Amino acid sequence: MNALLWRKLRADRRAMIGLGAIAMMVLLAILAPLVTRWDPTGIALANQLQPPSSAHWLGTDLQGRDVWARLVYGARISLSVGFLSQGISLSIGLSLGLIAGFYGKWVDEGVMRLADVTLAFPSLLLLIALAAAFEPSLTTVLVTIGVVGWAGMARIVRGQVLVVRQLEYVQAARALGERDYRIITRHLLPNVIAPVVIAATLGVAGAIMAEAALSFLGLGVQPPTPSWGSMIADGRDLEQLRHAPWTSLSPGLAIGAAVLGFNLLGDALRDALDPRALEGRT
Numbered sequence: 017m018n019a020l021l022w023r024k025l026r027a028d029r030r031a032m033i034g035l036g037a038i039a040m041m042v043l044l045a046i047l048a049p050l051v052t053r054w055d056p057t058g059i060a061l062a063n064q065l066q067p068p069s070s071a072h073w074l075g076t077d078l079q080g081r082d083v084w085a086r087l088v089y090g091a092r093i094s095l096s097v098g099f100l101s102q103g104i105s106l107s108i109g110l111s112l113g114l115i116a117g118f119y120g121k122w123v124d125e126g127v128m129r130l131a132d133v134t135l136a137f138p139s140l141l142l143l144i145a146l147a148a149a150f151e152p153s154l155t156t157v158l159v160t161i162g163v164v165g166w167a168g169m170a171r172i173v174r175g176q177v178l179v180v181r182q183l184e185y186v187q188a189a190r191a192l193g194e195r196d197y198r199i200i201t202r203h204l205l206p207n208v209i210a211p212v213v214i215a216a217t218l219g220v221a222g223a224i225m226a227e228a229a230l231s232f233l234g235l236g237v238q239p240p241t242p243s244w245g246s247m248i249a250d251g252r253d254l255e256q257l258r259h260a261p262w263t264s265l266s267p268g269l270a271i272g273a274a275v276l277g278f279n280l281l282g283d284a285l286r287d288a289l290d291p292r293a294l295e296g297r298t
Contacts, residue, residue, distance in 0.1 A: 024288035031284030037277030041270075045091040054082035056089040057240040065260040075262040077250055083266050086242035090267065093243045094274060097157055097227040098220040104162025106216050109169025114200050114208070116170065117177025128174070131167035139164055143226055147235040157236050161226050165219060172215050176208040210289040214282055221278035228271050244271050 060080035074083035116127035230236035231245025251263030
């Protein structure tokens with residue numbers, strides 16, 4: 017992150033709020049053993065559905081497990097899925113987008129038609145189908161969300177490359193016989209980084225939501241491993257919602273805060289990296 021970009025982000029309240037929320041969640045996830053003394057998977061039926069107190073900051077769930085402990089350990093799952101699945105989407109989408117935009121013709125046609133097929137299916141239904149086809153696990157969730165999300169990234173990269181490859185310095189490099197690999201990595205890749213970073217930041221929020229949805233349906237991380245989606249599912253009983261709303265409210269607010277943080281940061285990055293957007297706001 018260069019100094020100019022950092023100054024722009026620091027002057028944007030949305031960026032600071034988003035970064036603050038993300039930093040806090042990452043810190044809590046890393047320091048989970050230090051910020052809670054309770055075992056997130058430890059069952060204590062004698063303590064079931066206790067309200068928030070000095071002993072249990074966010075109360076306990078139906079099996080007597082500490083909600084705060086499950087929340088901070090669940091942050092590890094949600095953030096890991098968000099970052100790693102976007103890494104998979106970024107790797108696939110960036111590579112295919114660069115190749116399709118640079119070579120064009122049948123290569124472009126093949127990649128874009130594959131992207132069209134992927135985007136033709138509702139993403140949640142496609143995620144459910146793929147997750148249900150394999151044994152539910154953290155690895156399955158990571159790979160599934162990453163594979164489903166590549167098409168949008170590839171379209172963004174391909175659109176940028178189609179513009180950049182027509183520029184004079186790229187045409188000059190090709191005329192001088194420079195290798196395709198060097199043209200792609202030295203001339204094309206640096207020009208697509210900005211939209212890719214923005215899309216990846218916003219994509220992390222979508223991945224967290226997707227993981228929560230799969231875990232809510234029982235197709236994500238399996239019990240007793242804590243996950244925000246499964247925590248909401250455990251507390252979805254109407255009677256429990258009436259008398260112990262903290263079991264579902266806490267993970268729901270955590271998901272909302274995480275998604276909001278990444279969305280705010282993504283919006284701020286879009287404005288900071290796009291001079292035209294900055295001119296439009298002034």
